[in-house]
Amino acid sequence: MQIEHHTSPKNIIAMGSRSICLLILLVIIIPSSVMSESSDIKSLFTLRHSIAEEKGFLRSWFDLETPPCSWLGITCSGRSVVAIDLSSMPLYVRFPSCIGAFESLVLLNLSGCGFTGELPDTLGNLQRLQYLELNDNQLIGNLPASLYTLKMLKEMVLDNNLLHGQLSPAIGQLQHLTKLSISGNSISGGIPTELGSLQNLEFLDLHMNSLNGSIPAAFRNLSQLLHLDLSQNNLSGLIFSGISSLVNLMSLDLSSNNFVGPIPREIGQLENLRLLILGQNAFTATIPEEIGNLKRLQVLLLPECKLTGTIPWSISGLVSLEEFDISENHFDAELPTSIGLLGNLTQLIAKNAGLSGGAYRKN
Ligand SMILES: *[C@@H]1O[C@H](CO)[C@@H](O)[C@H](O)[C@H]1NC(C)=O
Ligand SMILES: *[C@@H]1O[C@H](CO)[C@@H](O)[C@H](O)[C@H]1NC(C)=O
Numbered sequence: 001m002q003i004e005h006h007t008s009p010k011n012i013i014a015m016g017s018r019s020i021c022l023l024i025l026l027v028i029i030i031p032s033s034v035m036s037e038s039s040d041i042k043s044l045f046t047l048r049h050s051i052a053e054e055k056g057f058l059r060s061w062f063d064l065e066t067p068p069c070s071w072l073g074i075t076c077s078g079r080s081v082v083a084i085d086l087s088s089m090p091l092y093v094r095f096p097s098c099i100g101a102f103e104s105l106v107l108l109n110l111s112g113c114g115f116t117g118e119l120p121d122t123l124g125n126l127q128r129l130q131y132l133e134l135n136d137n138q139l140i141g142n143l144p145a146s147l148y149t150l151k152m153l154k155e156m157v158l159d160n161n162l163l164h165g166q167l168s169p170a171i172g173q174l175q176h177l178t179k180l181s182i183s184g185n186s187i188s189g190g191i192p193t194e195l196g197s198l199q200n201l202e203f204l205d206l207h208m209n210s211l212n213g214s215i216p217a218a219f220r221n222l223s224q225l226l227h228l229d230l231s232q233n234n235l236s237g238l239i240f241s242g243i244s245s246l247v248n249l250m251s252l253d254l255s256s257n258n259f260v261g262p263i264p265r266e267i268g269q270l271e272n273l274r275l276l277i278l279g280q281n282a283f284t285a286t287i288p289e290e291i292g293n294l295k296r297l298q299v300l301l302l303p304e305c306k307l308t309g310t311i312p313w314s315i316s317g318l319v320s321l322e323e324f325d326i327s328e329n330h331f332d333a334e335l336p337t338s339i340g341l342l343g344n345l346t347q348l349i350a351k352n353a354g355l356s357g358g359a360y361r362k363n
């Protein structure tokens with residue numbers, strides 16, 4: 001009643017225009033509030049614009065009936081995008097810097113998409129990221145410093161790109177890493193000691209780069225490591241004796257480097273080894289006696305290692321051995337007959353090994 005009391009034509013107009021305003025506000029606010037709740041959804045349209053414009057695949061991305069969270073490769077939790085997996089989509093465009101807008105991302109899998117250009121610094125915004133797979137693209141440049149701030153990362157897979165520059169000591173900040181794989185790039189310089197502090201690391205593959213220097217002694221701390229591949233680099237020095245701490249190691253490949261000195265006898269303590277590949281190095285002396293302890297070893301490749309002396313009798317301890325390559329060495333003896341005890345050996349390659357005596361070909 002009081003309202004009515006105050007009602008004048010002016011007020012009615014005011015009220016009317018107020019409700020029109022309200023209406024306009026509602027029209028504006030409702031959709032924009034939906035949008036602001038889900039800036040990720042907006043970012044999906046930006047992403048679509050930068051990667052998929054006029055492409056015949058990713059059809060669902062252009063289907064008006066399909067909500068963005070249901071687009072192929074997109075996973076949302078509520079209105080947040082938590083996973084983007086476009087692996088093996090032949091996109092062949094520049095790596096989209098707008099990826100940095102998806103701050104709730106836990107998984108980003110863009111392997112084999114043909115992305116070009118550099119990795120953007122904005123990757124550092126993805127502070128919840130646990131899985132980053134960008135292997136098999138054509139990415140160039142350095143690893144952006146911001147990458148080393150992604151403290152939740154468990155897996156970082158960057159193999160087979162054109163990345164160069166050095167690995168930063170800041171890699172030590174990624175304490176949750178279980179898998180680090182950067183093979184097939186042009187990473188140069190030394191292996192940072194800080195890598196040895198990643199105590200959860202199970203899988204480390206840096207093969208086929210231009211790394212130099214020696215394996216840091218801190219690697220002895222990587223006791224969870226199952227797979228270590230540093231082959232095809234320019235690493236030098238001794239194979240560190242602390243290698244015996246890597247008790248869980250199942251495969252070790254240090255081939256095609258410039259390692260010198262003896263193969264450490266401590267290698268005999270790696271009783272879980274299935275695969276030991278040390279070829280194309282400049283070792284001295286012979287195969288250590290202790291190698292015979294490796295009861296699970298299936299593959300032992302030691303070609304072109306400058307090995308001398310005799311092959312130890314204990315080689316018969318390698319009861320699981322299937323493949324044995326000692327070609328192109330400087331041994332000065334016969335192959336021990338104990339090798340005949342290796343019932344599972346199907347491949348023995350010993351050409352130009354310096355071995356005398358005839359019966360070194362087995363079938
Ligand atoms: C990423 O995609 C590749 C290829 O589809 C797949 O093999 C790999 O397991 C995926 N990685 C993750 C963490 O989902
Ligand atoms: C690694 O192990 C060495 C001992 O070999 C120890 O002194 C060092 O503190 C460890 N480093 C890290 C980062 O855990």
Ligand SMILES: *[C@@H]1O[C@H](CO)[C@@H](O)[C@H](O)[C@H]1NC(C)=O
Nearest residue numbers: 188189190210211212213214
């Ligand atoms: C490793 O290579 C870098 C260049 O990438 C060079 O400056 C450095 O001296 C090399 N270190 C060793 C130990 O050879």
Ligand SMILES: *[C@@H]1O[C@H](CO)[C@@H](O)[C@H](O)[C@H]1NC(C)=O
Nearest residue numbers: 210212213233234235236258
């Ligand atoms: C590898 O390192 C050696 C020294 O250890 C150096 O003479 C050689 O030039 C390096 N090779 C490459 C390809 O960097």
Ligand SMILES: *[C@@H]1O[C@H](CO)[C@@H](O)[C@H](O)[C@H]1NC(C)=O
Nearest residue numbers: 295296318319320321343344
């Ligand atoms: C030889 O290989 C067979 C079949 O793979 C396997 O069952 C057996 O345990 C192996 N022998 C040894 C001594 O490892």
